[in-house]
Amino acid sequence: MRHPNQPPSQLPRLTALCLSLGLMACATATENGEADPAEAASEGAEQAAENSAETTAELATTPATPVLAFETAAFSPSKPPLSADAIALARAAEESNAIMEKWSEESPAQREVERMRLLHERILELWETSQGITASLTITNPGDLPISFSLGGDAGILLLEVDGPDAVPVRWPGPVTMEFRIGEIVTLNAGESLTLDANDLRHGQRQLERWLLAQPGEYTLRARLRTIPAGDPSGQPIETNWAETTLTLPEPPPATD
Numbered sequence: 001m002r003h004p005n006q007p008p009s010q011l012p013r014l015t016a017l018c019l020s021l022g023l024m025a026c027a028t029a030t031e032n033g034e035a036d037p038a039e040a041a042s043e044g045a046e047q048a049a050e051n052s053a054e055t056t057a058e059l060a061t062t063p064a065t066p067v068l069a070f071e072t073a074a075f076s077p078s079k080p081p082l083s084a085d086a087i088a089l090a091r092a093a094e095e096s097n098a099i100m101e102k103w104s105e106e107s108p109a110q111r112e113v114e115r116m117r118l119l120h121e122r123i124l125e126l127w128e129t130s131q132g133i134t135a136s137l138t139i140t141n142p143g144d145l146p147i148s149f150s151l152g153g154d155a156g157i158l159l160l161e162v163d164g165p166d167a168v169p170v171r172w173p174g175p176v177t178m179e180f181r182i183g184e185i186v187t188l189n190a191g192e193s194l195t196l197d198a199n200d201l202r203h204g205q206r207q208l209e210r211w212l213l214a215q216p217g218e219y220t221l222r223a224r225l226r227t228i229p230a231g232d233p234s235g236q237p238i239e240t241n242w243a244e245t246t247l248t249l250p251e252p253p254p255a256t257d
Helices: 010-032 037-060 084-103 110-127
Strands: 067-075 133-140 145-152 159-161 167-171 185-187 193-199 209-214 215-225 243-249
Touching: 067 215, 067 243, 084 110, 110 167, 133 215, 133 243, 145 215, 159 167, 159 193, 159 209, 185 193
Parallel strands: none
Antiparallel strands: 067 133, 133 193, 145 185, 159 215, 167 209, 215 243
16 A cells, blocks of 8 residues: 555656667667677678688689799710819909999999909800700699799799809899890690700899809709799789709819820
8 A cells, every 4th residue: 555645656657668768779779780699690600601702712713833843954064164264254253243242332443343344354255155054944833723924034033043162153244125024925724834944054034144163063053933923014923932953063074185
């Protein structure tokens, strides 16, 4: 029994208010596209499946990176080791390289400019010297899709590194033109290979660098191809693995009287 002075109960009114607010919240959630936890989990699983499918499809349409391997690296017995004169020129080439590195940091003195001119004249004589060395490499497409890339020129560059008793790097000392040469466009289908020959260990852009082996002994040769996708000079560069092999330069034949 309610006391005469007791105010009327607010419970029914509060209950109705809460119910009204609850209905409004549900309506607002529906308008905003909010789902219950079970629906959200289902939608998340569907999105993850779609992302996975897109990634798989993207991988399926991305060509594999070419693989480089040495096939042979041989010294022709018909060619003698470097003569004493050629070795002296190799030393001149080595000195030229050192001077060029120095010039990248400071301006050359006049005597260095004159010295370089004389060195270049001698190195031009050396450039055509053949040691009878041929390094053959294979480049293979290991993927399931064709790959097309540049080979040669300024875009498809074979890089050689040589370590051993006396390996001398030589750079082309003459003038070069300034245009960009894309090189040959090569396409390898799935599993196909082609052979590259680095005669006299020439390499780099336009094969403007080479190595000379000035002393007999065992040398380690390492090679890598750096290129770009065909028709896309600004595309992401393609770099193969480093391939490695050894080469033995024989002792010179004994001098005859």
